[in-house]
Amino acid sequence: MACHFSFNLIDSIWVGRLIGPAALAAVSTAGFYIWVALSLGEMVEIGLIAVAARRHGEGNPERAARAAAAAVAYALMAGFVVSIAGWLVMGSMFRVMKVPSEVATLGHAYLSTWLLGAPLVFGFFAIEATFRAAGDTRTPFLMLAGSVCFSIALDPLLIEDALWYASPADIAELREIISDMAAAVDRYDPTGFVHANWQLHARIAAVSPSPVLRSLYVNLLDQIESHTLDVLPASDHPLPEYIAERQVLHAAIIDALDDRDRDRALRLIAEHNTSS
Numbered sequence: 001m002a003c004h005f006s007f008n009l010i011d012s013i014w015v016g017r018l019i020g021p022a023a024l025a026a027v028s029t030a031g032f033y034i035w036v037a038l039s040l041g042e043m044v045e046i047g048l049i050a051v052a053a054r055r056h057g058e059g060n061p062e063r064a065a066r067a068a069a070a071a072v073a074y075a076l077m078a079g080f081v082v083s084i085a086g087w088l089v090m091g092s093m094f095r096v097m098k099v100p101s102e103v104a105t106l107g108h109a110y111l112s113t114w115l116l117g118a119p120l121v122f123g124f125f126a127i128e129a130t131f132r133a134a135g136d137t138r139t140p141f142l143m144l145a146g147s148v149c150f151s152i153a154l155d156p157l158l159i160e161d162a163l164w165y166a167s168p169a170d171i172a173e174l175r176e177i178i179s180d181m182a183a184a185v186d187r188y189d190p191t192g193f194v195h196a197n198w199q200l201h202a203r204i205a206a207v208s209p210s211p212v213l214r215s216l217y218v219n220l221l222d223q224i225e226s227h228t229l230d231v232l233p234a235s236d237h238p239l240p241e242y243i244a245e246r247q248v249l250h251a252a253i254i255d256a257l258d259d260r261d262r263d264r265a266l267r268l269i270a271e272h273n274t275s276s
Helices: 002-018 021-057 061-097 101-116 118-133 138-165 168-186 190-207 211-226 239-258 262-275
Strands: none
Touching (some): 021 061, 061 118, 168 190, 190 239, 239 262
16 A cells, blocks of 8 residues: 555656646645545455455365455456546545646546546456465566566557657656656666656656556556566666666657657667667
């Protein structure tokens, strides 16, 4: 739960720095509903672990499997209910809080995007709990690796959208994040570098006009980041050289977006995905 709450905190820090106080207020205000929703998701996970682990301890894996299947179905249904409830109450919620109209508009956009992925978040809670109850930690890791591969497959789609829809303001914000990555390289801060890296990917996703694509990609990033303990080079390069090379590559991608150079952007994103 602490990891999930930290996502909203990280969002607040970056949104406040890169977009402004109104957007920061919007994220913070919408965060109250997200916290309640995540707490409900944690209830599903805790309940399933308790029931399924007891059934495994009794030597009855069939009953544990039935409990897990029921919990996954319940979690997905609960996620849909939370999404629908969120869309129904968000207008009233912002009015009751008496936030300025600009904050309410931005909060509505932020929360609507998150709610699209709520069933997947709830489903992940239940599936992860199923394996944890059985003492299997390897399978959730493989699921996470699959999420990484899926997010890589989405990168070209997001780059295509960014080529067409990125405004000068979008490019300026992306360059600010690139500067943060460069600063992390200069002070040799791998953790700061990887957080800025995730922020850059999320900001590129925000350019896409597709709310489904944005939500899917951002939720995948959240799941990946929540399990990322460190940044490690993919080859035998020393870590300082590796993060410096990654920063240069990301800067080149943003340059290609700014130049609207489709071929160069796609070539660079292919290099990004094969060398990460």
